[in-house]
Amino acid sequence: MIFARVLSLFAVIVLALPAAAETRVPQSQTEISLGFAPLVKQAAPAVVNIYAKRVVQQRSSPFQDDPFFRQFFGDDLRGRPRVQNSLGSGVILSADGIVVTNFHVVGEATEIRVVLNDRREFDAQVMLADQDSDLAILRLDGAEDMPHLFLRDSDSVEVGELVLAIGNPFGVGQTVSSGIVSGLARSGVATGSAWGYFIQTDAPINPGNSGGALIDVNGRLIGVNTRILSRSGGSNGIGFAIPANLVSQFVTQARAGNATFQRPWAGIGGQIVDADMAQSLGLDRPGGIVVSDLHPASPFLSAGLKQGDVVTHVQGEAVNTPAEMLFRMSVVGLGQKARIAYVRDGQADQTQVAMMAAPETPARQTTILGDRSNLPGMQLSNINPAVIAQYGLALSASGVVVETPGPYGQRVGLKPGDVLQNINGTDITTTSDAERALSERRSTLSMDVKRGLKRLRLRFRL
Structure with missing residues (x-):
């Protein structure tokens, strides 16, 4: 009975490196007793703790210009800079020390210190940061031959897969928690200063896990843990990770020398297609985004789309919200062409749309x-x-x-x-x-x- 319970809990186990990994049922009592230990030994060295310092200006007192209060408190009423410390996690993605973490961990930091699982410490510099996506790419100073994780195609992830979350919750040290993928294409949750697109997991994620790894049973990174839904501040089993496919684009742009993340520009206004709209638009079910407006410079307009068309897929992946569509376009990357599927007057069609940055024409003349x-x-x-x-x-x-x-x-x-x-x-x-x-x-x-x-x-x- 005990053997059956353990077998169902650990249905898969890692027995090889990522390049030759296989997923199979444990073959012996010894393999079952190991649980996730081989996987943790393989992946944990690539997950780091990040200590960031930033200088913030304290708010000044509303009485700073009042001579009565000034005679007692002097310049203490004026705001003074103070050092604010933040703690989070990160993931090494290459042997030369490229690290991904959350923007809210290192944003506007004046000093960043990265500590590995083996206690080695490195100073780090921000290569690229984006508040809207809540992602940042760092480079470790003087790093070489670093342990690192491989990225998995996050579009291949399925609900129900076993996953591990690795990070440094509450500053207690590196911790591993297990769970499953609870949902995909979660786009109704805000991150940074915009609506994001996430993988949902019930693996416990707590403050300090931000920027840590969400890995599959083969030790590949499928997402970067970023936030939770909680009333208490602790984990309630609803955590969100930024998909690895977007992380890959961040690394590509960082290596290209970009300091800020450049997203493809659609130049369209759209509305989510609900059940009431689907029938009138010639759809057999709700889904997609109906185009309500197009900018004259929009690449979608150049590709032949019109008002009233319903965009249903980008590169073969369904899009049902603006956040999903922006994510899919961002994953394709600038300078590429995306295959766009749409419906017009009840007829399905496809076209190729150039992924371009929003043009700076006419000139801003700042x-x-x-x-x-x-x-x-x-x-x-x-x-x-x-x-x-x-x-x-x-x-x-x-x-x-x-x-x-x-x-x-x-x-x-x-x-x-x-x-x-x-x-x-x-x-x-x-x-x-x-x-x-x-x-x-x-x-x-x-x-x-x-x-x-x-x-x-x-x-x-x-």
Whole structure:
């Protein structure tokens, strides 16, 4: 009875290196008693602890300019920089010391120290970082012949597979937890500053596991652990990992010298197809994204797609949400062509779409307003596809965007991403228009601003 229970728990075991790994039922009581030990011995040396330091500015007191409080507290009321420490995990992906971790572990860090399982320590430098994907690629200084994990095609992962999560939860030291793949294509969860696309697992993941490895029974990396759903802060069996296929693209771009991750640009607006829409669009079941808008420079428009078409697959993989579609395009990579399947008037068709970055045409003509302006220090740019993608503006957006409001612009309520439409009755279409309008000497200033779906009118005295 005990043998049967153990056999069902450890249905597979690793008995070879990744290049020649096989999945099979344990053949003896000895193999069963080992559990995951051979797998852990093989994979654990490639999972590292990451210690990061960053300097943050403490918020200043609202009483810092009050002479009554200043006479007692002096400069203590002003914000002072302080050192903030963070702890996380990472995974070595190559013999020359390329490491993947989460952005929230090393983002804006001034010092990064990586500690291996054998207690060796290395300083590390950030090669590429992206807050939206919550991924960062590091290089270990002076590293060679490093233990490392191989990436598995994460599209081949299936629900129910046994997995191990390796990391450093709560700073207690390297820990291994086991579970299964609970779900795929999880795209309704936010990471960084955007909606992500994840593998879900019930392998316990806790604070400190961030950036650690989610591996299969052959010791291959299928994902990077990034977050959990929890009310208590501890694991409730709902953890998420960033798929290895996206990690592969990050490594490729980092080795190419990119400091920031460049995503392919679709230039389309879309809506999820639900059950109510499916029948009217000629679909036999809900799924895909119906194209509601296309930018004139969109590569999808160039490939022949039109409003009302339903995009169903990218490179043969189904897409049902914008996050899924962006993930699939990112995995294909810039400079490539993706096979796009779509439905038009009930008829299925395919086309090839170029994976390109959002174009910087027309030129941004970025302008920083000088001291003679009513709002000095504000940075403005003309809107183009790259600006639209950067700030998540509507595809139809045009005119001038606020990139940095500056001290005076921030004081009157302007934010990065605001679109200036009118200043003192003058329509704004270029940065030159805005610069001229804001240089006029007057006692009051009126601005029409579009922020997301809202239209604001700001009026204030100068």
